[in-house]
Amino acid sequence: MRVAVVSESFLPTVSGVTTSVCKVLEHLRRTGHEAIVIAPAGAPSEYAGFPVFSVPAVSYRQFPVGMPSPHVQRLLSDFGPDVVHAASPFLLGAQGIASANRLDIPSVAIFQTDVAGYARRNRLGQATKVAWRLVKWIHDGADLTLVPSSASMADLERVGVRRLARWTRGVDLIGYHPNRRSEPAVAALRERLSPNGEVVIGYVGRMAPEKQVERLRALRGLPGIRVALVGDGPSVPLIQRELAGVPVTWLGRLSGPALSDAYAAFDVFVHAGTEETFGQTIQEAHAAGLPVVAPHAGGPIDLVAHGDNGFLFVPDDERDLRRCVTRLVEDAPLRSRMGESGRRAVLGRSWESVCETLVGYYDKVIDERAAIRVMTAVPLSMQR
Known part of the structure; x- marks a missing residue:
């Protein structure tokens, strides 16, 4: 053909x-x-x-x-x-x-x-x-x-x-895998992202208006967390201003094994944008064994089973976003169960x-x- x-x-x-x-x-x-x-x-x-x-x-x-x-x-x-x-x-x-x-x-x-x-x-x-x-x-x-x-x-x-x-x-089921968490490179990255054992909240994607990354300001003041952002784009200055006071580590644009290591170093994946026709990074997070928090809008509706492999928050409601993240931060066994369920969900893809x-x-x-x-x-x- x-x-x-x-x-x-x-x-x-x-x-x-x-x-x-x-x-x-x-x-x-x-x-x-x-x-x-x-x-x-x-x-x-x-x-x-x-x-x-x-x-x-x-x-x-x-x-x-x-x-x-x-x-x-x-x-x-x-x-x-x-x-x-x-x-x-x-x-x-x-x-x-x-x-x-x-x-x-x-x-x-x-x-x-x-x-x-x-x-x-x-x-x-x-x-x-x-x-x-x-x-x-x-x-x-x-x-x-x-x-x-x-x-x-x-x-x-x-x-x-x-x-x-x-x-x-x-989705790359080999590159994105829960087993990567045991790799030395991932352990070193986690030490950087979570020096005191904090729960790492991760995002991967373009820093652009439609991604609405600035909504992670809702996590300001939430104890025991660190936010890790992967990607770049025109919204970086806005996000930096809006996330003032939130403990953020900027990892920049990553690809290949470095991107796989980043997913493996996260504990929770958050996507805040309401305009996704699909949500590829959500699939990658699930393949890496992560629970996902995303809006009940667009593509994430088909990818995140609310209460099973993550949570779907009310679109444009940052308080609900914070509530969903808080539940996962406070419950390590729940994170583990949801991560395993997410991995199972993508095995045929x-x-x-x-x-x-x-x-x-x-x-x-x-x-x-x-x-x-x-x-x-x-x-x-x-x-x-």
Whole structure:
């Protein structure tokens, strides 16, 4: 199979979109498929042995945003893919889908960014409706839209997006593992994070407005805790101000074994943002054997079983966030039970199995497009 991936985000930018695209490409390489990547300027020239083609981009909040370019259709025409994979389509992805339709190539769109949620959070009023109309227009062009959560499915169904299916995300079950806690590097990190045996409350992710990390100010004055933050982004100055008085250790952006060690050094994982379409870091925390505290909104609803592998707090209620964290801080056996339950919950979500499901969706749209070609080629009199 030949797959053209058109991605709104790619390396060196680190994001959930980038991670899932990289995992898909690695799987395609392992399983003998061919692929190309079309991404915003600044990307490496290849990944997993596949060529990466860059298009012009502008910078927005430290992210390169790919701009529409006639180069996209030429690349697709020259490569001749069996299917186009549009990762979190916006400007670049919309052009990829439109070009695929002009070339009679089926496409699969991955809904992964809450564009309308951004408009709501910034109180843009009428722009929220405009954002949803844009989302609907983009995704209606695709043969199939894959959504990561029940909340996303409900949102897209509400605005009338058609041809939807669920596709979750995989998690590295080996790299993120409770057994890492016994590693010397993790012990050294815990000594740094918890010099007096404090309970370590961890967060991993981009420091950006939609992540709402500043809500961890609700933990100010809670005894026996230390907060560890992994990541960077434009909201760092705001978070530093809002978390004044909270014992925080800033670990910066981490990846690979260093990121796995960080998860292993945490006792509780907290995610405060209400705009997650999925919540990949929640899965990673569960794989590492951590209980999770997250809002009862968006993707976390499907990932956190309240009272079983973590707690879901009332969205926008920082007092409830504090109550949930306090319960875990004060009850070590509860943390252990919830962490074990979280690990069990993700055991069937390896990237291999998740990517095999995706390839099945590729096959589905390829077969459906082929059937349409056959039907349109058959005279009407013969179809009766």
